[in-house]
Amino acid sequence: MRFLLMLYAEEQAGATIPPEDMAKAMDGMFAYQQALTKAGAFVSTSALGATTDARTLRMQGGDIHLVDGAFVNQGGTLNVQEGPYAETREQFGGLFVIDVADMDEAVKWAARCPAAQWGPIEIRPIVNTMSANEPAWCADGGFAPDAGQQPEP
Amino acid sequence: MTDASPDRAAERVARESYGRLLAYLAARTRDVAGGEDALAEAFATALETWPREGVPDNPEAWLLTVARRRQTDAIRRSTTRRHGEAHLSLIQDELDDLAMSHDAIPDRRLALMFACAHPQIDPAMRAPLILQTILGLTAADIGAAFLVPPATMGQRLVRAKTRIGELGIGFEIPDILALPERLDGVLEAIYAAYAKGWSDLADEGSALATEAIWLGRLVVALAPDAPEPKGMLALMYYSHARRAARRDSAGAYVPLEAQDTALWDQDAIAMAEALLRDASTAGPTGRCQIEAAIQSAHVARRLSGQDNWPVIVQLYDILLAMTGSPVVQLNRAAALAQAKDPVVALASMENLATDKRMAEYQPYWALRGHLLAQIGDTAGAHDALTLxxxxSMDPAIRDWLGAQRSRLVSLN
Structure with missing residues (x-):
């Protein structure tokens, strides 16, 4: 099964870490990735840019209707805001996608992640993944349409 | 009536008698969860009644009487055949109880531990079950130690208790000499709890290790003729003695060979030595006793400065022949590197490279990296230390490994 590990950290505190300490932390993250790879559990990882560079798109007002098999908002206005969706103490800063037997294994791997020392890690089962670089991946019973089923643009 | 405060009295009884009362209640019906419910109600009644009417002279007997009444009521309300049989046996129990003094509540905790560590119970649930039934720890506390959310741990505990009832696992103590593996199950579960506490450096970890030692003492007290429980308790005391020396003042990891022996707890070591002596005069030499003997040898070497690595290798030879465990083989290789040299040590662990159990076992890669560095295989050492x-879940150990790896790079 695939799981998403969402790594949260205090962005402000992270910005003040001296470069040599940061290098050490990144070394730990790289070692963690090597261990995941060796165990055949590594799928992908990403580090995210600062939330100050984030934009959140949000429909305000209106009602959601099902029209011809598609959900559309009627009467609302699409707004763009600066920053992330939620104001929280810790910010979503990076992610790992891992492939392991079950949630207990996923928690064990999350506990090995150096980021667990400085912020919470949310662990979510992945239902399916479509990627430009690999075939569609689907958990049991999940929905992963193949390219042929996708509607023409 | 005593003059102690009612809350404190209930707390004290809870700590000292929870497992004893539960074992007695559950043994009557083979229903662990039902026994827990009855006992919880009895404690709730005590907290309500004692402040008003004073703490009874024999709080334990008082709680047992109330809990038994609750348990009997619950069974009367139920109409299934199995419960009908249990009801008949309860009536018999009550007649027996009339003849029995309340001061002599039979101690059936060992039988309860055997039920929890029964071969048909999931090995991963044995330690959590014992922690809950004997010590009354909550699912939240147990879950934290085993990295499982409280609600999930709660469900697993309920399922395991249901299974004890469904399988009709009896609350008797098997002949320990005829069935040593049954005792091993209990000892393994307690040691698993200790190991969780040992590897977790936070205060909660220390608390779990202390609880496991308490359980170890209980088994020694309840089975005084069996040598293995003493061996296991000795093993836990040897490890416990070194707790304070495992980290320096800055929180950095300190391996055994570099530990300041002045920080070792001499009382704990003395208790361990006495238990080990006692165990080895009492009977057959089991796994725990040999592991304790290895710890004893480490203590002797560090305190005397006298090299005794060949003896440690010999002890590991015996242990390996007995268990065939890859972890024992790994520890033997570490001792062999000291007694002989890293080449011999690496050759002795060659088969472990393809052992799936070692693939995610951190100590294997740490030792491999350490030995490869000694024979000058810098690239191999770098890869192994990186893995x-x-x-590693422990940042102090991660840092220590990282420092070893940096020294490797600077040699080039």
């Missing part, structure tokens, strides 16, 4: 870092 060991990535598999």
């Amino acid at each position: 060991a870092m990535g598999l």
